[in-house]
Amino acid sequence: MNMNVAYPRFAFTGEAAVEGARLDAAIAHATLSLLDAQKDDGHFVFELEADATIPAEYVLMRHFRGEADDRELERKIGVYLRRIQGEHGGWPLFHDGAFDISASVKAYFALKMIGDDVNAPHMSRAREAILAHGGASRANVFTRILLALYQQMPWRGVPVTPVEIMLLPKWFPFHLDKVSYWARTVMVPLFVLMALRPAPVNARGVGVRELFVTPPEQERDWPQGAHTKEPWGTIFGALDRVLQAAQPWFPKALRAKAIKRAEAFTIERLNGVDGLGAIFPAMVNSVLMFDALGYSPEDQRVKTARESIERLLVVKQSEAYCQPCVSPVWDTALAAHALLEVGGAQAERSAQSALEWLKPLQILDVKGDWAAQKPDVRPGGWAFQYANAHYPDVDDTSVVVMAMDRAGGDYAHAIERGREWIEGLQSKNGGWGAFDADNDHHYLNNIPFADHGALLDPPTEDVSARCVSMLAQLGETADSNVALKRGLDYLRATQLPDGSWYGRWGMNYIYGTWSSLCALNAAGVAPEDDSMRRAADWLVSIQNVDGGWGEAGDSYKLAYEGYEKAPSTASQTAWALLALMAAGRCDDDAVARGVAYLTAMQGADGFWDEELFTATGFPRVFYLRYHGYAKFFPLWALARYRNLRRSNSRTTAYGM
8 A cells, every 4th residue: 555645734833833743743643554454445444342241142152052162262252351350350341340240240151161260269259249249130131031041040030022022013012113223133033032942052061050149049039220210110010020920821823923923024134144233142142043943053044144143253362252243334434534634645545445335335225124114215324334234324324425525526326315314314303313213212111121221222412413414514504404403403402501412322421512513513503602612611621631531431320410530532532622623612722732632642553542442332231442433533633633723724614
């Protein structure tokens, strides 16, 4: 790859020239490193890391099926699991996070299955921590289902989710169309497993009864989700008890019909080697469902579904782990934005190559599950992963469209279809969800199965802001476009009293505030506007003394009362800088200190070291570390700062 990149430089003298040279050097170094990470076909994909649960479940899936031993792979996964064990003895949901009972039970079980001595110091500490927190019976529903499948606890400890749900009419209070895409793809094959209750192979005969305070057969008090509200908790709890008693009497013919319906749903959405829903839990459940239904291991559907899981592995020289999914479309689109911000012939050619890779991935011929709510909308979105035709997402689509619009080129048709789909997926309240419209039946988060509180995909501020940004960047205004006006109204209505916005898919209020300020700026809202001013003031008020910004996963707790200080990270600092520059604060001292933080913290490889998680799968339940975030977001922010200073502009015209 040609590394002769031409960069614009500061036209200053004296101290400003020194600062400008340092900034240019940081941008150049990061750019060359990012270009070097680009694949030969033009796309970018970086590791996507979650907590201990995914690699632990991978190990347990292999042993549940009785797969041939892969001692070397298990050894490496064991190294990884032991490395991320917390000082509290258990496993957290994010780096340096608090003890989590469910992650800890699964990690302990996996390590024991791998062959770790239960009396080894790390296993003793883990067991003591689990018991001190109430034992395995306090784990969440998905962990208890795994334990029930492994015959470590009775099925009555798991809420009833009968496979007959597949036969319910659309008007019924619970229907698959009323829950999120991720819930749908995980639950449907799981319904079959919970109905058939297949026995594990578990050739090593490993169990974890030592993790229960009360013997599981004697346990009567199974936990509910902390978010459960009354009277829904009582109503759904009573219904679960009725279903527990009635299950043995369900008509066999009806159950068989429901299983067939679930089987057909899964097969239709298998998604080749990218897997059901392109997410790990759904992929695993699909494989185990096929096993339970008696499919041959040589059946091509089984082999393909199993291969989809293997493609999520990250195997290194000394350790290995399993990703929850992969993020090539997201990584590629965001990297393209950063490179377009950098400018210069080579960076722009690289961005164009990335967009050319993205262009054919637009889904134009499949009406996915989203069409249940919006049947008259034509498809036109992009998925998050390499392929996931039934489940394109709004966030990726808006980001891809904005990059294509900014780059220029032969993208007019792709942009128009993407815009059409985005407008069509707007919810009634003016906001946008990630995968569906009007997926906001909040009472369903109170069913016992939904103790994670993430059964739904309602509109959120960050995704909605991206859609507003896209429409504004494409030249729409609140006067010319009803969808844009409704989106702006939604953002103004959801701004919090302290000036911030909630961030659903990134941590957290910094992410939401960055997204929203960019949207308001793109839509022509002046920096003097009260919403802009209050948001920018909030960001300045939470800046760390080192010049950076940081926010932890604890900000999603139910008792949250305002920003809590956390260590600075490169990606969150970049979001704050991009937000402040969108608010017209390019010349603020806070921005200068943030830029100084990024230039000082840049690593020898041109990137930034970021072990802390800055993204969100499900608030309070599942968090993510995008390894690409510390590679392209800081670069993007530094280049934006350079460009605005160089042009003497207060803000940029782009939506991100």
